[in-house]
Amino acid sequence: MKTIAFVLLFCCITAWGQSYPSRPVRIVVPLSPGGFADTPARMLAPRLSEQLGKQFFVENKPGAGGTIGADFVAKAPPDGHTLLITGTPHVISAHLYKKLPYDALKDFTHIAMMASGPYALVVNNQKLSVSSVRELIAAAKAEPGKIDYASSGNGSAQHLVGALFNTMAGIELNHVPYKGSGPAMQDLIAGQVGVSFAGVPNVLGHVKSGRLKALGVTTPKRWSELPEVPTLAEAGVPGYEATLWLSVSGPPGMPTDIVQRLSTEIAKALQDAELQKNFRSGGVDPAWMGAQELNAFMRAEYDKWGKVVKDTGATVN
Numbered sequence: 001m002k003t004i005a006f007v008l009l010f011c012c013i014t015a016w017g018q019s020y021p022s023r024p025v026r027i028v029v030p031l032s033p034g035g036f037a038d039t040p041a042r043m044l045a046p047r048l049s050e051q052l053g054k055q056f057f058v059e060n061k062p063g064a065g066g067t068i069g070a071d072f073v074a075k076a077p078p079d080g081h082t083l084l085i086t087g088t089p090h091v092i093s094a095h096l097y098k099k100l101p102y103d104a105l106k107d108f109t110h111i112a113m114m115a116s117g118p119y120a121l122v123v124n125n126q127k128l129s130v131s132s133v134r135e136l137i138a139a140a141k142a143e144p145g146k147i148d149y150a151s152s153g154n155g156s157a158q159h160l161v162g163a164l165f166n167t168m169a170g171i172e173l174n175h176v177p178y179k180g181s182g183p184a185m186q187d188l189i190a191g192q193v194g195v196s197f198a199g200v201p202n203v204l205g206h207v208k209s210g211r212l213k214a215l216g217v218t219t220p221k222r223w224s225e226l227p228e229v230p231t232l233a234e235a236g237v238p239g240y241e242a243t244l245w246l247s248v249s250g251p252p253g254m255p256t257d258i259v260q261r262l263s264t265e266i267a268k269a270l271q272d273a274e275l276q277k278n279f280r281s282g283g284v285d286p287a288w289m290g291a292q293e294l295n296a297f298m299r300a301e302y303d304k305w306g307k308v309v310k311d312t313g314a315t316v317n
Contacts, residue, residue, distance in 0.1 A: 020080050020258045024055040027248075029085045030069025032062045035181070036157075036199050036294070037085045037246055039282040040115045047269035065093040065155060067100060074102040078109065078251040080258040087246040088157050091302040095309040096155040105302060109254040110294050112263040114270065116245040117284035118219040119161050119197040123230065124211045128194030133215045133235035136195070140171035149173045149195040150184040155314040158184070160305060161197045161218055161242045162311045168237050188212070199244075200225055200283040218242040224280060246284065246302075247294055263290050 027045055028037045036288045041058050048056040061069030066089045076082035086108070094104035102108075123130055128147060130136045140147050143286050151158035154177040166173055176193055178184035181202065188196045189211060197218065204225055206212040216232040220241050232240040248266060250259075269275060271285035289297060309315070 021054040056284035078253040086249045095306040108249040112266045113247040113289035115284035116287040118217040127191040141301045146173040150193040152181040231302040
């Protein structure tokens with residue numbers, strides 16, 4: 001009887017994978033529209049719709065650092081018709097919030113990485129006259145805690161990327177949290193604060209116009225849209241690396257066939273030249289990684305950002 005049951009289950013899973021998707025697929029972005037996670041998701045969704053023959057649509061469920069949307073997907077049926085855009089904020093929130101209704105690693109089926117990109121360390125020279133990372137470090141050491149850096153909020157990726165910089169550079173930039181990246185950028189442009197780690201699309205126009213100066217990017221390699229800007233490791237903080245990444249996940253227990261099909265179709269979509277161009281305009285590079293490698297990568301990121309959260313003492317009740 002056990003053998004018969006196994007065969008029936010295998011046949012059902014195989015048929016399930018072949019018939020997937022059987023209806024529109026919801027891609028939940030647990031953050032606000034127009035941001036680092038939302039824009040690439042909206043670029044990818046039409047490609048998957050075309051390739052798989054059913055509509056893939058994006059639905060924003062922001063709030064509580066991305067945990068509201070993540071919890072929604074964690075409790076959805078594991079049939080592949082409800083997916084989640086996970087990324088750096090997903091593993092940060094796991095340490096930031098004292099009580100979460102899910103485990104960020106175990107309570108999801110992590111399917112494939114889709115993109116990665118940098119933050120740029122930028123300064124407003126009207127507020128702070130420095131022209132390099134080394135000059136910023138020297139200024140911060142001369143006046144500990146006196147130079148402000150803006151972020152989109154306490155415990156945000158912007159905050160913790162800056163906190164990691166503080167630790168590795170041996171300095172004390174003063175963190176000024178805002179309610180979102182928009183207000184933080186407005187005050188940076190206005191010269192109310194002098195420094196920020198910000199997404200490339202948010203600062204690229206201001207850097208090219210001269211209103212802001214980019215001192216470095218957080219990734220291990222230089223960014224294609226800012227080829228003259230060094231990495232922070234090159235510019236004076238050896239070993240610094242904070243790559244922001246995005247992946248596609250689903251509820252726990254998704255059938256292997258569906259996971260494999262989604263992973264394969266995501267990889268196919270990322271090979272499209274137009275999509276690659278659009279991704280880069282949105283501040284990320286296409287970056288595919290299959291489920292097994294992705295799970296190991298997320299565990300490493302979970303541990304890395306957990307240490308940063310612990311060192312900064314940034315928690316939310």
